[in-house]
Amino acid sequence: MFTLIQLPYASLAPVISDQTLSFHHGKHLQTYVDNLNKLIAGTEFEGKTLEEIIRKSTGGIFNNAGQILNHELYFLQFAPKPAPAGGRLLAQIVKQWGSPEAFRAEFEAKGAGVFGSGWVWLAAGEAGELCILQCPGADNPVAHGLKPILTFDVWEHAYYLDYQNRRGAYLKELWKIVDWKVVEERYAK
Secondary structure, eight states, rough: OOOOOSSSOOBBTTTTTTHIIIIIIIIIHHHHHHHHHHHHHTSSTOOOOHHHHHHHHHHHHHHHHHHHHHHHHHTBBEEEEEHOOOOOHHHHHHHHSSHHHHHHHHHHHHHHHSSSSEEEEEEEESSSSSEEEEEEETTGGGGGGGEEEEEOSSGGGTTTTHHOHHHHHHHHHHHHGBBHHHHHHHHHH
């Protein structure tokens, strides 16, 4: 049985308004949790982890499991007073993109370029190499055998109340609340 994650902060304003946070976490994510619990009851997926479900499911089960994992990673990577980038992950970003600024520019461009609704991801392969993925719907790196490191939600419900149709402005602002300590820990696992 899956439950709604508790957020480790009360607010991320002004980057994400309290209204958006309440709606996005308390309504959207709760709906995915409720739907998945109903869909997996009495199936081979009952008692499995989100990652196991994502790797082996399709349709509604995949979509709801994917959205839960995606949103958990999204919400838990933020902090009102985040730690700066550093460590092995920053070194790999500089190695592959030349600078953090070049990485952020490509990440934002790919996030803005996701057609319709979905996610932009920084993911890692087995050897620690990084890639930026554009994933529609509930898709994510786990479904492709990669480790999810960082994600920005580009479904309209994530930004429309605060940024209207300015997805690019939303993507640029999110860097202000990324807790690089959390992101580095994901990379190190």
